[in-house]
Amino acid sequence: MISLSGLTKEFPGGVRAIDSLDLEIRDGEFFALLGPSGCGKTTLLRTIAGLETPTSGNVGIGGTDVTGLPPGRRDVAMVFQDYALFPHMDVTTNIAYPLRIKKVSRARREAKAAETASRLSLSELLARRPAQLSGGQQQRVALARAIASRPQVFLFDEPLSNLDARLRLEARTFLKRLQRELAVTTVFVTHDQGEALALADRIAVMNAGRITQVGTPSEVFHRPADPFVAGFIGSTPMNLLPASAEGGELHVAGAVLPLPRDIPDGPLVYGLRPEYADLSQSAPVGRRDAFSGKVAVVENLGTAHLVTLESGDLLIQVVVPEGDEPAVGASAWAAPRPGRALLYRDDRLLTGA
Amino acid sequence: MTRHALATIGRATFFAVVLGFFSLPLLWLASAPFDAHPSITTSLPEFTFGNFRSLLDNPYVMSSLRNSLLQAAGSAALVVVLAALAAYALSRVRVPGRDALLYVLLLLSSVVTGTAAMVPLFELATRLNLIDTHLGVILTLSGGLLPAAIFILKDFMDGTPTSYEESARVFGASPLQILRHIVIPLVRPGLATIAVWAVANVWGSFLQPFILLRDPDKSPGAVILYTLYTEGGAPRLDLISTFSLLYSLPVVVMYVFVSRRYGFRFHGGIKR
Ligand SMILES: Nc1ncnc2c1ncn2[C@@H]1O[C@H](COP(=O)(O)OP(=O)(O)OP(=O)(O)O)[C@@H](O)[C@H]1O
Ligand SMILES: [Mg+2]
Numbered sequence: 001m002i003s004l005s006g007l008t009k010e011f012p013g014g015v016r017a018i019d020s021l022d023l024e025i026r027d028g029e030f031f032a033l034l035g036p037s038g039c040g041k042t043t044l045l046r047t048i049a050g051l052e053t054p055t056s057g058n059v060g061i062g063g064t065d066v067t068g069l070p071p072g073r074r075d076v077a078m079v080f081q082d083y084a085l086f087p088h089m090d091v092t093t094n095i096a097y098p099l100r101i102k103k104v105s106r107a108r109r110e111a112k113a114a115e116t117a118s119r120l121s122l123s124e125l126l127a128r129r130p131a132q133l134s135g136g137q138q139q140r141v142a143l144a145r146a147i148a149s150r151p152q153v154f155l156f157d158e159p160l161s162n163l164d165a166r167l168r169l170e171a172r173t174f175l176k177r178l179q180r181e182l183a184v185t186t187v188f189v190t191h192d193q194g195e196a197l198a199l200a201d202r203i204a205v206m207n208a209g210r211i212t213q214v215g216t217p218s219e220v221f222h223r224p225a226d227p228f229v230a231g232f233i234g235s236t237p238m239n240l241l242p243a244s245a246e247g248g249e250l251h252v253a254g255a256v257l258p259l260p261r262d263i264p265d266g267p268l269v270y271g272l273r274p275e276y277a278d279l280s281q282s283a284p285v286g287r288r289d290a291f292s293g294k295v296a297v298v299e300n301l302g303t304a305h306l307v308t309l310e311s312g313d314l315l316i317q318v319v320v321p322e323g324d325e326p327a328v329g330a331s332a333w334a335a336p337r338p339g340r341a342l343l344y345r346d347d348r349l350l351t352g353a
Numbered sequence: 354m355t356r357h358a359l360a361t362i363g364r365a366t367f368f369a370v371v372l373g374f375f376s377l378p379l380l381w382l383a384s385a386p387f388d389a390h391p392s393i394t395t396s397l398p399e400f401t402f403g404n405f406r407s408l409l410d411n412p413y414v415m416s417s418l419r420n421s422l423l424q425a426a427g428s429a430a431l432v433v434v435l436a437a438l439a440a441y442a443l444s445r446v447r448v449p450g451r452d453a454l455l456y457v458l459l460l461l462s463s464v465v466t467g468t469a470a471m472v473p474l475f476e477l478a479t480r481l482n483l484i485d486t487h488l489g490v491i492l493t494l495s496g497g498l499l500p501a502a503i504f505i506l507k508d509f510m511d512g513t514p515t516s517y518e519e520s521a522r523v524f525g526a527s528p529l530q531i532l533r534h535i536v537i538p539l540v541r542p543g544l545a546t547i548a549v550w551a552v553a554n555v556w557g558s559f560l561q562p563f564i565l566l567r568d569p570d571k572s573p574g575a576v577i578l579y580t581l582y583t584e585g586g587a588p589r590l591d592l593i594s595t596f597s598l599l600y601s602l603p604v605v606v607m608y609v610f611v612s613r614r615y616g617f618r619f620h621g622g623i624k625r
Contacts, residue, residue, distance in 0.1 A: 051519050072525030084520035088538040097534075098524040149524055 001027050002048060002153060002185065007057035009043055017043035019209035020057065025202075028183045030176070032196035035206030036232065041189040042081075044206070045155050048187065049078050062152050072101075077146035078155040081162065083138050085130035091117065091141050092126045098149030116144045120178075136167045143175075147182065154179075156188035160195060172198055193233045197221060205229045226347045227269050236274045236306055239316050243270035243343070250343075253314050256288040257336070260343075260351050269344040274317040276340035279307060280333050281326055290335040291316050295326045309334060382601070385594035392590065404595040413569050414596065417577035420487070421556060422603065424573055427491040429551040432498045433544055439499075440506035441536060445515070455507070458500035471564055478565055489565045490573075494555050502547045509543035510536065545615040549607060556604055574600045 002025040009018040017040040025031045033041045046052045048059055050071035058067045066074045077098070085094050092113045099109035117123055120140045130138055139159060146154055159175065160168045176199050179186050190196050196203045197217040204214045205228075213225035224230035230238045243252040244267050250259040252270045277291075284290050293309030293316060305325040309316045309332060318334045326332050343350045377395055385391040386405070388398035408414055443451055464470055474493060475484075483489030513536070521531050537544065559575040566572050569580070578600065581592040 049523055051522070071519075071523045072527075074523075076523060078520065078523045080516045080520060082514065082516055084514070084516040086517055086521075086535060097521070100534075101521075101525045101530065 001025065001060075001062060002187065003058075003060040004044075004048070005058050005060075007044075007047065007059065008055045009040075009047055009052055010055045016209050018047065018054070021209070021211055023204060023211060023214065025185060025187060027185055029185055030179050030199060030201045031185075031187045032200035032203045033187060033189045033206060034193060034196040034203050034232075035191065037191055039206045040209040041191070041206055042157055045078070045157055045187060045189050048153075049076055049155050050074050051078075075152040076155055077149045077151040077153075079139075079142045079146050079157065079159050081157045081159075083130075083142040083162075085138055085141055085145070087130050090127050090129055091122060091133075094130065094141055095144045095148050097145060102149075112148060113144075116148045117141075119147075120144045135163050136171060139163065139171060143178070152185065154184055154186040154188075156186065158189055158191070160190070161192070168195075175199065194235060197233070205232060223349060224271075224342070225349050227271065227344050228347075230271045230342065230344075234273055236301075236317060236319060239270075239272045239274065239277075240344075241270045241272075241314055241316070243268040253291050253311050253316065255291050257341075258289075263343065263345075263350055266345065268350070271342040271344060272336050272340065274306060274319045276337045277316075277318045277334045278337065279318045279320050279324070279326065280335065281330060282333075283331075284333055284335070290333040292331065292333050295328050295330050295332055298325050298328055307332070382594065382598055385590065386598045388591070388594075390591075391594055404591045408592050408595045408599075411577075411581075411592070413572065413577050413580070414599075416570060417572055417574045418599065418603075420571055421573035421575070421600075423487055424490050424494070424562070425552040425555040427487065428495045428498065428555045429548045431491060431495045432502050432551045433548050435495070436499055436502035436506050436547060437532075437537065437540075437544060439503045440510050441532060443503065444507045444510035445518075455500070455504055459504055462497050462500040468560065471560065474561075475564055484565060485567050485571060487571060490562050493561050493565065494558055495551075498551050498554055502551065506540065506543050506547060509540040513539045542615050545611050549611050552607060553604055 002023075004021055004023045007018055007021045007023075008016065010016050019040075021044070033044060035041055043052060047054050048061075050059075050066070050069060054067065058065055060066065061074055061076065086097065089097070092110055095113040095116055096104075096109040099112055104112070114123070114126065117126055120143060122137065122140055122144060125133060125137060125141075130141065133141065139162070143159075160171050163171055172195060188199070197220075200217060202214060202216055203220050204211045205220060205224075206212070207228050213220055213229050215223075215225075220229065221233055224233055224238075227240050231240060241253050243250055245251075245259050245263050245265045247265065248259055248261075250257040250268070250270070280290075283292070291309065291311050293311035295307055296310040296315070297308040299306040299308075301319070303322055305320045305322070307318050307320050307326060309318065316334055320326075381393075381395045384395055384398045387400055387402070388396075389401045389403060390399060391404075443455070448454070478484050478489045478493070481489075483492065517535050517539070518531050521535050526534065556573075557575060558573075559579070562573050563576050563579070566576070569577070574596070578593065578596055581589050581596060583589060
């Protein structure tokens, strides 16, 4: 278990990379820290590892307060974004390094390294130097080295970001299986929401040094706590439109939609994922619950198309199945599916609409 | 066409002259020791090994080479160890005014071992009882070499990413273990460069050992070379040339060996 309370890290020069942050990570959990570049993910991970000293607040690992302990006594292993494999040591020596520090005899640690390596299908590569390995192999050596130290906690800083797109998918599946097998508490940093959704048991979404939401991938995807999270999660960004509640009706971009009962009148932000609207090219008869607009852009997503409608000065995006894509410039109507939209007021989620 | 040919001829002539200019002294060094009657001109020698025999008759010649070796090795070891530790600290710890400090040291180093400081140095060595000791020479010469060595090594260390060390730190390595296991292997070419440079420097130093050592038994080659004159003050070219050859061989051998083994790289970082 990792518990952070009131954690703040201010760099010289006044940058608050982490801002009074509280977080509990459970035993055995695969936990993602997700957020845009510069939001403080790496700093948070390094603070847990002990490589940065917090300005204030506490870090607890496995029930003990480790805030004052040096990295080597926290029983964690970290995989750096550049893997940090020692270039002058071969794969065996690299993997065995944590054991060398623990004064394990050479024969024992080499046996241990070979065993860990075979588990990650690295047996053929034991005599190579890091420079003679591909990116994916380097990543697995870095993982093997972390595993060999048998820590209480794994910390991964963007473990997949140096791999090309195809390899990344393979490595993702591999990583998830490995973590299941080892059942070691794992915190990993990513700025790729797809990676976080796919891998994590729970996700913390960070923004500007604070955590805006913690939840399971499904919670974060279906009920983002504020418009920032809503815009950040999802392979196509959510439509966030200004709206207002008036006399039991919801007015959004020229459409009038039913309003959930318990919302008082006033301005709102209306959020709708592009996947949760249906596009038609004929005007609906006698209904006002669709957004009308002109097709401005059509983007091919492979098995679907992302259509951008221009409605007044608002842009509304809709995902359309293969074969149904409209021509650019045509008029079209996007009808939100009932129960799928989210309403925000003052940056807080009110309820689904 | 003719223009082109003329240019080629001009260039060839130029290089031939320059080459001759630089190779003549070397030719002299190769021929004069074997010449029965060497002069300051280079000529085909009247071949003999006699010069070597008369040189070895001088009791101080072999011991001076040993002294040179001792002083050079001692200074190189001291400079490499101290410079490595200092450069590592300066490269990794934020010290206010670090760069200014380094530049001032670099500036002062040329003063410390320079001619101007010889009187105070002599005075200091006398009070510390370091006159006529190898240690005195080693300390003085090392002091002069250290700032530049730190400067160069710090550059090497700045060029190695900190993530290697941080990674080792998370695994529980102590600072000295990190230095031994990670940093030193990574900057080994830099250390080799510094060691060779220190040896070559000490090997050629004349003034400091000349002043700090009275006993010819402890004098290095550079000082003994200066004694190879006749009573009348005329240089014994036969002995000087022969000694010069003997004296330069160890340094040449060292250069070849180190450059084979480590390669000289002045640009820091890791060559993978
Ligand atoms: N050593 C440092 N000194 C000063 N400021 C720093 C330092 N390290 C990070 N910062 C600042 O702290 C903030 C958070 O940085 P951090 O590296 O944690 O971001 P990140 O979320 O990991 O971003 P990325 O996804 O780009 O890696 C940034 O504004 C950064 O400029
Ligand atoms: Mg980062």
